[in-house]
Amino acid sequence: MKDFAYLRAGSVDEARQAAAQPAAMLLAGGTTLLDLAKCGISALDTVIDVTHLAGLSAITFDQRGVSIGALAKMSRVADDPGIRQHFPAVSESLTQAASAQLRNMATIGGNLMQRTRCAYFRDPTAFPACNKRAPGSGCAAIGGLTRNHAVLGTSESCIASYPGDLAIALVAFDAEIHLGTRRIPADDFFLLPGKTPEREHPIEPGEMITAVSIPVSLAARQSTYLKVRDRQSYEFAAASAAVGIELAPDGRTIRDIRVALGGIATKPWRARAVEEALKGQALTVDGVERAALKAVEGAIAHGANRYKIDLAPRVVARAILKVGGLA
Amino acid sequence: MTNRTISMQLDINERVHTLALEARVTLLDALRDHLGLTGTKKGCDQGQCGACTVHVDGARVLACLTLAAQAQGRRVTTIEGLAAAGGDLHPVQAAFLEQDAFQCGYCTPGQIMSAVACIREGHAGSDAEIREYMSGNLCRCGAYPHIVAAVRQATEETR
Numbered sequence: 001m002k003d004f005a006y007l008r009a010g011s012v013d014e015a016r017q018a019a020a021q022p023a024a025m026l027l028a029g030g031t032t033l034l035d036l037a038k039c040g041i042s043a044l045d046t047v048i049d050v051t052h053l054a055g056l057s058a059i060t061f062d063q064r065g066v067s068i069g070a071l072a073k074m075s076r077v078a079d080d081p082g083i084r085q086h087f088p089a090v091s092e093s094l095t096q097a098a099s100a101q102l103r104n105m106a107t108i109g110g111n112l113m114q115r116t117r118c119a120y121f122r123d124p125t126a127f128p129a130c131n132k133r134a135p136g137s138g139c140a141a142i143g144g145l146t147r148n149h150a151v152l153g154t155s156e157s158c159i160a161s162y163p164g165d166l167a168i169a170l171v172a173f174d175a176e177i178h179l180g181t182r183r184i185p186a187d188d189f190f191l192l193p194g195k196t197p198e199r200e201h202p203i204e205p206g207e208m209i210t211a212v213s214i215p216v217s218l219a220a221r222q223s224t225y226l227k228v229r230d231r232q233s234y235e236f237a238a239a240s241a242a243v244g245i246e247l248a249p250d251g252r253t254i255r256d257i258r259v260a261l262g263g264i265a266t267k268p269w270r271a272r273a274v275e276e277a278l279k280g281q282a283l284t285v286d287g288v289e290r291a292a293l294k295a296v297e298g299a300i301a302h303g304a305n306r307y308k309i310d311l312a313p314r315v316v317a318r319a320i321l322k323v324g325g326l327a
Numbered sequence: 328m329t330n331r332t333i334s335m336q337l338d339i340n341e342r343v344h345t346l347a348l349e350a351r352v353t354l355l356d357a358l359r360d361h362l363g364l365t366g367t368k369k370g371c372d373q374g375q376c377g378a379c380t381v382h383v384d385g386a387r388v389l390a391c392l393t394l395a396a397q398a399q400g401r402r403v404t405t406i407e408g409l410a411a412a413g414g415d416l417h418p419v420q421a422a423f424l425e426q427d428a429f430q431c432g433y434c435t436p437g438q439i440m441s442a443v444a445c446i447r448e449g450h451a452g453s454d455a456e457i458r459e460y461m462s463g464n465l466c467r468c469g470a471y472p473h474i475v476a477a478v479r480q481a482t483e484e485t486r
Contacts, residue, residue: 001351002351003331003349003350003351004331004350004351005330005331005350006330006331006333006350006394006396007330008396008399027394027397029392030392030393030394030397031374031389031392034353034374034392034393034394035373035374035392037351038372038373039373047350047394049394049396049397051397052400075386098463099377099462099463099464100387100441100444100445100448100450100460100461100462100463101377101380101387101388101389101441101463102374102389102463104386104387104388105388105389105392105393232458232459232462233458233459233462234462234463
């Protein structure tokens with residue numbers, strides 16, 4: 001790793017001020033930042049350690065929902081009884097992510113700032129061309145080995161997929177990301193690459209995630225996170241789905257449904273077309289399988305990632321049928 | 328105060344060490360290169376293999392993705408700190424020996440540190456659960472069946 005300076009922030013304000021300087025980065029769990037620094041990607045001059053700040057790791061419930069402090073570790077949120085009861089998809093997305101060690105290190109705020117696992121992005125020596133890393137330099141992934149790349153939300157500049165699991169559940173259940181007093185809906189917190197793939201979040205230097213809030217809903221309470229991957233554990237998603245259903249008292253009419261996908265798009269992908277197709281309808285295997293196809297409307301394959309267009313609707317359908325009690 | 332070289336105190340295996348280290352030095356390199364505690368292994372150095380697993384405040388973490396500076400004020404336990412003061416092996420260490428849970432042995436300190444935490448967390452209830460919660464520790468020799476057996480044995484012994 002290139003040499004850098006270390007600052008242990010004494011307060012959120014001090015952390016924010018220091019983070020506003022060029023080449024200064026907030027350091028929480030370190031699982032992304034130090035990894036990328038070793039890859040030669042993060043241009044670090046100063047790391048601002050926020051892990052010792054008090055009061056930013058609480059998980060608090062009220063009638064409207066839960067607020068999770070930005071410094072809460074993934075492992076603690078995953079095991080929290082309230083999270084497991086009210087937001088099973090959130091808990092499951094966390095337990096199926098990374099490894100036990102990484103979940104003990106990584107924070108909720110840092111999790112949302114993780115970068116893509118695009119192999120071209122992560123290897124600047126072998127692949128100088130990367131619009132995300134070096135704007136305007138091109139994209140080595142397009143025309144390359146694309147098995148893990150996105151089929152939705154891509155642009156001519158970038159096809160890197162969003163790698164995380166937690167954010168898929170957050171987008172499905174209308175979470176908000178808190179930056180001090182400013183709040184951003186989770187769906188808006190992740191930007192499409194367009195012509196500026198280097199810009200991944202609508203936040204400014206000197207802003208810091210302080211909490212994530214999720215409103216309670218019957219759909220979130222009846223939810224799951226289904227992750228399909230090449231290995232059984234410790235692997236990124238080939239395709240994943242966070243799904244929640246609220247059924248009417250008749251037990252079969254879908255009153256509310258939430259669907260978001262991971263592993264297939266450049267950002268956490270809310271599948272509103274699937275939701276609209278099923279809302280008010282009876283829950284049936286046929287109907288769910290047909291509606292799930294809408295999850296990949298507009299998908300574009302880039303060679304080896306074509307399988308995701310077939311896989312993703314099946315993952316969505318299986319997840320819906322599972323929470324609906326039909327699988 | 329911003330600094331590129333930091334004077335720090337690290338609490339390793341219940342002993343406090345005073346060191347002056349560059350800010351970029353990881354806990355792993357501090358242990359191996361500055362404190363002579365080479366039991367903690369450097370495998371991938373990128374958070375993918377688990378060979379560098381240590382406990383910080385009792386939780387298993389990766390020393391290769393932790394800055395030494397971040398460990399100030401925390402209690403660090405390495406494989407060297409696991410055995411009893413009299414030299415008796417920790418039950419997980421003994422189980423790894425009895426079950427022959429290694430071949431080359433390079434991943435073993437990380438496997439053992441991870442297994443100790445896995446059992447303490449209550450995530451060793453079945454072979455399937457052991458495999459899931461030990462998945463962050465790779466063994467290129469493929470000793471997994473014996474590793475699972477060792478974790479199962481140690482779980483039963485410490486229950």
